Amino acid sequence: MYSTTDFKRGLKIELDGTPYEIVEFQHFKPGKGGAMVRTKLRNILNGRVVDNTFRSGEKVGRPDLEQRDMQYLYQEGTDLVFMDMVTYEQLHLKADFCGGKERYLKEAQQVSVLLYNGEPIDIEIPLSLILAVIETEEVAKGDTVNNITKPAKLETGIVIQVPAFVKVGDKVKVNTENDEYLGRE
Incomplete structure (x- = not known):
């Protein structure tokens, strides 16, 4: 069992037989009564995010x-x-x-x-991965002055936006949470 004092981002808890991951939490004390903990929980089984409020010191289950x-x-x-x-x-x-x-x-x-x-x-999976570019457009010479991007298809099939200087065969570092280009390797 976990108590609300154990809450932190990423902690996995069980409510009513369903596993949840704590996305956000905030301790607060209303004018009257005891302290409470307001949370945003992500259902691990289906990905839905729900809001839940717990009384301070309340116990929740530990998922298997x-x-x-x-x-x-x-x-x-x-x-x-x-x-x-x-x-x-x-x-x-x-x-x-x-x-x-x-x-x-x-x-x-x-x-x-x-x-x-x-x-x-x-x-x-890791927060960032290094993947090879297998398909991208060539940029006209002199068009690299501006901060333009172009689509690039990576070895896993995903398409992300990359700077104009990236070409086929380059290895790029990608943020796996938001499909963002992080740099060239």
Whole structure:
């Protein structure tokens, strides 16, 4: 069990048999009564964000979550296939559970898979990845003075905006949370 004094961003709690992740929290004391904690919680199973207020000192459950290091193998229809690095057991996860993170997966990439009550529910990828540019437009000479960007297709199939000087074959660093170009490697 967790108490409201344990709350922090990213903490995973369980309410009414559903796992949530704390996105935001704020302690406050109204004019009358005891202190309270106002939170924004993300449902780990479906991604919805809900607001909830707890009384100070209130207890919440600890979800049965487990993280395992796995290797992404391939996509089979709408399923993503992973292999447990310890037991070599293969695991199928629906791509729509990943919330867009599957767009950054490359074959043989190591990821952390989140299991709830033994069932896979989410994957954890790094905040930034280095990916190769496989397709982009050439920019006219002299058109690099302005701060212009152009679309570039990366090796995983995702398209992001990159500066004009980036060309096919370059490796770029990408923020996986907002598909933003971070630099060239």
